[in-house]
Amino acid sequence: MPEEGMEDNKEGEERPKWNNKAEYLLTCIGFAVGLGNVWRFPYLCQIYGGGAFLIPYLIALVFQGLPLLYLELAIGQRLRMGSIGVWNSISPYLGGVGVASMLVSFCVSLFYNTIVAWVLWYLFNSFQEPLPWSQCPLNHNNTGYVEECVESTPVNYFWYRQTLNITPNMETSGSLQWWMVVSLATAWSIVYICFVRGIETIGKAVYVTATFPYLVLTIFLVRALTLPGAYEGLIYLFTPDWEILKNPQVWLDAATQIFFSLSVAFGGLISFSSYNSQKNNCEKDAVLVGVINSATSIYASIPIFAILGFKAHTNYVTCLNGNILALTNEFDISDMNITVENYEQWFDSLNGTHPSRVSDLKLKTCDLQTFLDQSASGTGLAFIVFTEAVISMPGSQVWAVLFFIMLFSLGLSSMFGNLEGILTPLHDLKLVPKWMPNELFTAIICLLLFLMALIFCLGSGNYWLEIFNSYVGSVPFLIIAFFEIIAVAYIYGIGRFSDDLEFMTGHRPNIFWKVCWLVISPLMLFVVLVAYVAVQAQTPPTYAAWNPDYVNFPNTEVLPYPDWVFAICVLLSSVPVISIPLVAIYRLICCMSGRHSKDSLHNNPNPYANEDYVVELLL
């Protein structure tokens, strides 16, 4: 039975507490609901047969996501420490899991806040008339538009040249882009101001950052449904293609999506729940957070796809109008006699009477389906596709500002969890000198992260960010989560864990949770991990480079990673997780050498020596 003494910390210092339950829940929801809910889930839904994708997604949520979530919230709340302290308590040999969590949170914070900095850059630029990505700038002597912009599109040019100033390949690093450094400094300053007083200020900030995205999504939903082409986009998104369920790739992507979406294995959720009182029903919290996260994903895809449908419709009409103009000019037909509606009839009659002249015009084939198929995910969706759609909407500045503030709120609330996963373990490891106030320590960590993130402000920064995203933000998490669940289910013991849960929530976990923790979730995690690594190993390590001198510009050039870059990729994947076996070996060595010194103690047993007492408490 757990002793009452576990309520207080060993130093007698009071652990910070949440002001109320709402702040805690909003922080967890804000951490889980991030940019991926808006720009990854709708894309997956679209390419994997619309409504049919929901089936593997919900299955993965119920059997993998919710048990992991419940597990993390429960151990954080019970053991009242950050990730390193928690895993040290469960088993000293598995303390490496906490270290790995912290290292991975560190790496993710680096590139995630850079994305937030990009969002801020676009937000600052949305306060202009006309929007800077709506037209090409003039070249030096004002004779024409910049060639790179004319060959691609103004939106692409603004993203690749005026925002990133991207280099043609990874070997060329380019220089620091000062406007990016400025945006990055703003992003880190805003993160710092929310972290100044720890969860006291975070708890206030999440009232805005966690709720504002829903408001904006609703506004976009109402606006988007009134735009032409919205229904085509929605039908395209949600039309289920049941055949796709036979493809194992779909199940793999659903499992990875739910896993990364819930932000488990960061250590942030453990830290947040450690500030709770122990008598809190974390089962309800876990189910609530998981369900709201998935519901947000589904809710967000509706306005996103309505707007993408509108964009496809606009592109289709523009394409047709180009053809109509060509035909009108060639055959001197009265202005506006050919319209979008009767284009087909006119085309057929003209092609019948003057086929050679019509073919000389080189008319484009305009197909709405092709435009709908041009989907994108990630930064491509937000900074290229969506910005293009916004230009065509009346009142573009308002929609651009709203959209980027929403992305900013989503990114900021996720950054809270990322940074918390670094700060709390460092506090619990007592690596903070006594004389240093918390505010100064947080400032030092933020400054350190800002300086390290300056690599993403170089010309080749986007390529490095993609590497971090694919190699750090994927396999290490799967490994950490797998060890987490094995540690709690088998090493800590499901019986002891059920006792703890009974102490906290008032009732023992039912058979569903036990079966999931013992069998289903570890198995699913293992299968997903192996399959993911296998798929990654099969795809050649290449990246898409933006090279204006490329033959097929504006298509991106597919280049292989240089060897030294590939070595860095492998290091990024393995170094965080290498701490798990390293710490285990270290503890093993310490324990074996420690046993020799302990034998001398046992010769003169002193029942009042505190070390024995401490040993009894932990094991």
Next chain:
Amino acid sequence: MRCLRMLVRILVLLYLAGAPALAQTLCQPNASNGYRVRISIKTALGNQAYEWNENEMFLFRATMAFAMRRYYKTETYNVDNIIVCNQTRRVSFWFVVISPENPTMLIPKADVEKAVSMSRHRINNAFLLTDRTLEFLGIYPTLAEPVNPDTPPWLIVFGVVIGAVFAGIIALLVSSLLQKRRKEKGMMEDGQDEEDRQMKGVENGINLDGIYNRGFTDDDRFTKL
């Protein structure tokens, strides 16, 4: 005498009758010194589109005469100097400009282009059209100068945001510093009371303060004999 006068009158009449015919031959599609004009009224104005008729054509010739006057800075050009031909229902037509001094001489293409470019804005506005809907094929519209403000707008927004954030950080740091000082002052005053109580505590023989250390068992006081 009378015969001479009649001859002169016949010659003048012939000349006057022949002049337009001569002028018509000057205006041909693909003429070397002519330009083709293409007008899309319905595209530009939609519901408020006006119909293209002879009056509108008269206005066009008058505007072109205006453009030539403005370019050469003379007042010799008239509506008659602008010849129009080959009108289609698109609406498109060809036009040439003849010199007011010599009706058989055409103004060169380059000069006409410069005149049109100089007064393009006025010509467009006369017809409520734009560069795209009133096309002079071969004369490219000069690109609009982009509005370049002295300070880029994004810097202004950034300045406001970063100023607010730094002000907030300083405010929060100062307030937490003040809070800590207040706590320390409070604890120092409590510390005085604690010392007094500790003196009394020792007298009673029971330690009331501090954390009860369960590591120590009480049987230490009474040794087993």
